[in-house]
Amino acid sequence: MYPYLPITSEDRRRMLQAVGVEAIEELFVDIPSVMRCKGRLNLPGPLSEMEMARHMKALAGKNKNLDDNPCFLGAGAYDHYVPSIINHILLRQEFYTAYTPYQPEVSQGTLQAFFEYQTMICELTGMEVSNASVYDGASALAEAVAMACQATRRGEVLLSRAVHPEARQVVKTYSHFSSVNVKELGYQNGLTGAGEAEELINNQTSAIVVQNPNFFGALEELAKFAELAHRHKALLIVSADPIALGLLKPPGESGADIVVGEGQPLGNPLSFGGPYFGFMATTEKLMRRLPGRIVGQTADSEGNRGFILTLQAREQHIRREKATSNICSNQALCALAAAVYLTVLGKKGLRQVAELCLQKAHYTYRSLLETGKFASTFTAPFFKEFAVTGQEDAAVVNARLMENKIIGGYPLARDYPELKNALLIAVTENRTRDEIDRLVKYSVAT
Amino acid sequence: MELIFEQSVPGRTGISLPAIDVPEEAIESLIPAEYLRRESPGLPEVSEGEAARHFTRLSRRNFGVDTGFYPLGSCTMKYNPKxxxxxxxxxxxxxxxxxxxxxxxxxxxxxxxxxxxxxxxxxxxxxxxxxxxxxxxxxxxxxxxxxxxxxxxxxxxxxxxxxxxxxxxxxxxxxxxxxxxxxxxxxxxxxxxxxxxxxxxxxxxxxxxxxxxxxxxxxxxxxxxxxxxxxxxxxxxxxxxxxxxxxxxxxxxxxxxxxxxxxxxxxxxxxxxxxxxxxxxxxxxxxxxxxxxxxxxxxxxxxxxxxxxxxxxxxxxxxxxxxxxxxxxxxxxxxxxxTMGPEGLRQAAEDAVLNANFLMKRLKDYYDLPYDQVCKHEFVLSGGRQKEKGVNTEDIAKRLLDYGYHPPTVYFPLIVKEALMIEPTETENLETLERFIEAMIQIAGEVDEEPEKVRLAPHTTVVGRLDAVKAARKPVLRWKP
Missing domain, CATH: 3.40.640.10 (Type I PLP-dependent aspartate aminotransferase-like (Major domain))
Known part of the structure; x- marks a missing residue:
């Protein structure tokens, strides 16, 4: 018996009779017999709920989790604290079992939450318009590049090597197939080379793409890139860390035209890489080129305020091959988590979290340098993440840390062979001084 | 209903954070002043309890699979195991x-x-x-x-x-x-x-x-x-x-x-x-x-x-x-x-197909069925007959909301006029299907007898039919104080 299948054999008999067939087989006669599965499929199960849960708990138990092993890994996914309330809201069936809000009269909950989310993203980024989220930060960046190329009718993009390596790979994959030419900009002292950008930009450049704080954790001079891009009638795309925006000037104020980012830090667990969400915001001028779901305010016939999916003339179900993107979902529940997160943190809480990250990261940085075994890889200002270069291979350092139940940093040589022995260390508000001191202690060979 | 921003009162917060436990430095000594925000982002200021109540109230303005039958074609809205x-x-x-x-x-x-x-x-x-x-x-x-x-x-x-x-x-x-x-x-x-x-x-x-x-x-x-x-x-x-x-x-x-x-x-x-x-x-x-x-x-x-x-x-x-x-x-x-194993998955497919054929058979006398043949997990009706009487498929969909059902997928696929695409899934029982059939038949009757009632539906939802044209013409995509 299957707990999710309510139709009984007696029901089946009655229903088959009503349909006018004798056996269920008759409802499948249109599938040629050569195409029918023969024999039992090679799949596990069926398991009872108890057996399944036991099996899954055993699998989960094979992983080393962050509750037992303080984590200094970041590199695009961060161990920020997730307040309890978020999960309780996400587990409301009205939110998690609902479909995309196509029927607004019975979806005001989701729609209003997206409207609030969009407002919050505009506030964080300093942009005028936000969509209701896309798959993740990396695909958001790829969508932003496509959007910039459509808006400027140009086919080239300047992509900083200080942008997350995986995000660059996703941009390159999307761009290869849509025939967009991606040119990479090198970095100096951990910052995107402005001189190189100046040399490479031309009348085919649709956008300059930078990340802030960048993959190395360092803070870019956004206004300089905005000025350069705009001088050549190109756009500036910024990928931002949303927690940093509690403290840093919004990219919109520095002249960004499209701001995207990985939304995971806003109340979403690490979950081995997903589900996360990408946020995506732009100017009013570019509003109609934005991909994805967008919620707008309207009214019913009696003048009651209500919310509805809008500007759908951009979307695939209306425009088919002329749509701005093929995307037809958002990461609704992850965006809802972000809205609840930003609500409970509020104006002051987000800034406090950002300050905790900043202070703890700088304390860690100073402590590591004081050991004499690590040197700064770069000297540019940073927020919650930084690179240090050690005297041993990063893997050796990390293995020693793991023996002491600490998850160490990201070995930068994995993507930047020139950065031998460099570790990228992230410190969030979730790390205590004691954990940091242990990191420092075991980072050094005894 | 109020937006969370409209409930905000300066000085409230929904979080308690630990004090800084490491030696502090002046922020300006760590980050150049020109990189710093001059004003905090305009996020709401509410207590945790207010946040909980707000999002719970929002959730009650939604329809989920546990709320009721959700026969949304091509979307397979089956039960989500807890x-x-x-x-x-x-x-x-x-x-x-x-x-x-x-x-x-x-x-x-x-x-x-x-x-x-x-x-x-x-x-x-x-x-x-x-x-x-x-x-x-x-x-x-x-x-x-x-x-x-x-x-x-x-x-x-x-x-x-x-x-x-x-x-x-x-x-x-x-x-x-x-x-x-x-x-x-x-x-x-x-x-x-x-x-x-x-x-x-x-x-x-x-x-x-x-x-x-x-x-x-x-x-x-x-x-x-x-x-x-x-x-x-x-x-x-x-x-x-x-x-x-x-x-x-x-x-x-x-x-x-x-x-x-x-x-x-x-x-x-x-x-x-x-x-x-x-x-x-x-x-x-x-x-x-x-x-x-x-x-x-x-x-x-x-x-x-x-x-x-x-x-x-x-x-x-x-x-x-x-x-x-x-x-x-x-x-x-x-x-x-x-949980399902190979036999369970097969049974699910068979029941999904049986449920769809059962609904199709019982509804085809009341709505047009452009492709009258054995279906798989879903089928497409047309509201063409009702349209001739001045009631379109969107009206029928909205009227279903009053009966406590999420409407089917409408106006898709594009090759069927006034399409109603119905997918019951295998996790619905026979009684639910019977009640849904009854509601669809009643609505077909209303189209003949009280078409206005259908045309002006829904009558029981938290908002009435919303003005999509207004939303797109002058887009309001965020709250402003």
């Missing part, structure tokens, strides 16, 4: 960083590896990538691989992609993003692909065809063997939009039908929740000849039984998303497969 929510929230799954060393994430890798095996078996494919985050994302990934396959064979000129006019809107949009050229062909009179039209469209430029099977009318493309022969012999490939896989899981596989690539929607066929529009998961499976082009990494197993991430895949299209996809959604779907 235990799977708990399993995906185990700290051994949620509190794991994607860049931890492989020896510390063996549980995650083992799960991904076995999910690849399970989905390969269910689709008749060689390998499956779990990286795409949604169905449309899977489509894009699949098309990219098809293009890469042709390019690698020195046939990069193959850019033509054929889709039937009954296809999901994502199909043409994905083709466009993959840099392919779209050729749309008309469906035949029986609601299936027209072989003559197909033969006309196929030539040496063809990269492939995208087909949903069963198609969006809920009909199985029984000529699929011949379709595959026509496309393959011209050097093209077959892509299966697996949105409708719930009808065939355990009964037939896209592989046996001749497809080269397929995507599945774990949030449809495999009972992971839709989340109000996501997160979903759109794994894409391919046969052996396309496997080298799958996104990287794939999870592989070593001789000693340990698992690892294989990045060394020189022909791979690269990455379509960061990390390894929507892992948490994959966990729920894997738990579902374990």
């Amino acid at each position: 235990v799977n929510e708990d399993i995906a929230r185990l700290n051994g799954f949620t509190r794991v960083h994607p860049y931890q060393s492989e020896d510390t994430v063996q549980g995650c890798l083992e799960l991904l590896y076995h999910m690849d095996r399970c989905l390969s078996e269910l689709t008749g494919m060689a390998r499956v990538s779990l990286q795409p985050a949604a169905g449309a994302h899977g489509e894009l990934t699949g098309l990219m691989m098809m293009k890469a396959y042709h390019e690698n064979r020195g046939e990069g000129h193959r850019k033509k992609i054929i889709v039937p006019d009954s296809s999901h809107g994502t199909n043409p949009a994905s083709a466009q993003m993959a840099g392919l050229k779209l050729v749309e062909i008309k469906s035949g009179k029986n609601g299936r692909l027209d072989l003559d039209e197909l033969k006309k469209a196929v030539d040496g430029q063809v990269a492939g065809i995208m087909l949903t099977n069963p198609n969006t009318l809920g009909l199985f493309e029984s000529d699929i063997a011949e379709i595959a022969e026509i496309v393959h012999s011209a050097g093209g490939l077959l892509y299966n939009d697996g949105a409708n896989a719930n009808a065939i899981l355990g009964i037939s596989t896209p592989g046996d039908m001749g497809f080269d690539v397929v995507h599945l929607n774990l949030h449809k066929s495999f009972a992971a929740p839709h989340g109000g529009g996501g997160p979903g998961s759109g794994p894409v499976g391919v046969k052996e000849h396309l496997a080298p082009f799958l996104p990287k990494p794939l999870v592989e197993i070593k001789g000693d039984g340990s698992y690892y991430l294989e990045y060394n895949r020189p022909l791979s299209i690269g990455k379509v998303r960061s990390f390894y996809g929507n892992f948490g959604v994959v966990v729920k779907a894997y738990a579902y497969i374990l």
Whole structure:
């Protein structure tokens, strides 16, 4: 018996009779017999709920989790604290079992939450318009590049090597197939080379793409890139860390035209890489080129305020091959988590979290340098993440840390062979001084 | 209802944070002043209790699968098992960083590896990538691989992609993003692909065809063997939009039908929740000849039984998303497969098809049924008869809200006028189906007797019918004080 299948054999008999067939087989006669599965499929199960849960708990138990092993890994996914309330809201069936809000009269909950989310993203980024989220930060960046190329009718993009390596790979994959030419900009002292950008930009450049704080954790001079891009009638795309925006000037104020980012830090667990969400915001001028779901305010016939999916003339179900993107979902529940997160943190809480990250990261940085075994890889200002270069291979350092139940940093040589022995260390508000001191202690060979 | 911003009072907060436990430095000494925000972002200021009440009130303005019957065609709104929510929230799954060393994430890798095996078996494919985050994302990934396959064979000129006019809107949009050229062909009179039209469209430029099977009318493309022969012999490939896989899981596989690539929607066929529009998961499976082009990494197993991430895949299209996809959604779907087993999945498909045929049979006297034949997991009615009486399909959909049902998918597929696409799924019982039939019959009666009541529906929802034109003409997309 299957707990999710309510139709009984007696029901089946009655229903088959009503349909006018004798056996269920008759409802499948249109599938040629050569195409029918023969024999039992090679799949596990069926398991009872108890057996399944036991099996899954055993699998989960094979992983080393962050509750037992303080984590200094970041590199695009961060161990920020997730307040309890978020999960309780996400587990409301009205939110998690609902479909995309196509029927607004019975979806005001989701729609209003997206409207609030969009407002919050505009506030964080300093942009005028936000969509209701896309798959993740990396695909958001790829969508932003496509959007910039459509808006400027140009086919080239300047992509900083200080942008997350995986995000660059996703941009390159999307761009290869849509025939967009991606040119990479090198970095100096951990910052995107402005001189190189100046040399490479031309009348085919649709956008300059930078990340802030960048993959190395360092803070870019956004206004300089905005000025350069705009001088050549190109756009500036910024990928931002949303927690940093509690403290840093919004990219919109520095002249960004499209701001995207990985939304995971806003109340979403690490979950081995997903589900996360990408946020995506732009100017009013570019509003109609934005991909994805967008919620707008309207009214019913009696003048009651209500919310509805809008500007759908951009979307695939209306425009088919002329749509701005093929995307037809958002990461609704992850965006809802972000809205609840930003609500409970509020104006002051987000800034406090950002300050905790900043202070703890700088304390860690100073402590590591004081050991004499690590040197700064770069000297540019940073927020919650930084690179240090050690005297041993990063893997050796990390293995020693793991023996002491600490998850160490990201070995930068994995993507930047020139950065031998460099570790990228992230410190969030979730790390205590004691954990940091242990990191420092075991980072050094005894 | 008030927005959270309208409830904000300066000085309130919903969080308590620890004091700074490390020596502090002046912020301006760490970050140049010109990089700092002058004003805090305009976030709401409310207590935790106020936040809880606000979002709970919002949730009560939503309709979920546990609220009532949700016969939304092509969306497979089946019951989402509660235990799977708990399993995906185990700290051994949620509190794991994607860049931890492989020896510390063996549980995650083992799960991904076995999910690849399970989905390969269910689709008749060689390998499956779990990286795409949604169905449309899977489509894009699949098309990219098809293009890469042709390019690698020195046939990069193959850019033509054929889709039937009954296809999901994502199909043409994905083709466009993959840099392919779209050729749309008309469906035949029986609601299936027209072989003559197909033969006309196929030539040496063809990269492939995208087909949903069963198609969006809920009909199985029984000529699929011949379709595959026509496309393959011209050097093209077959892509299966697996949105409708719930009808065939355990009964037939896209592989046996001749497809080269397929995507599945774990949030449809495999009972992971839709989340109000996501997160979903759109794994894409391919046969052996396309496997080298799958996104990287794939999870592989070593001789000693340990698992690892294989990045060394020189022909791979690269990455379509960061990390390894929507892992948490994959966990729920894997738990579902374990619970159902092969017999359970087959039973689910049979019951889904039986439920659909039962509804279709009982409703066809009251609504037009343009394609009156055995259906699979869904079928498409037309409100044409009602339209003639001045009541359109949208009115009928809105009237269903008053009866406590989520409406079917409406105005899709485009080839049926006033379409009502109904998919009951296997998790609905006979009593629910009977009550829904009763409601549909009553509404058909109302169209004759009290058409105004239907035209002005809904009458019982928290807001009335909303003005979509106003929303799009002068967009208000954020709150302003």
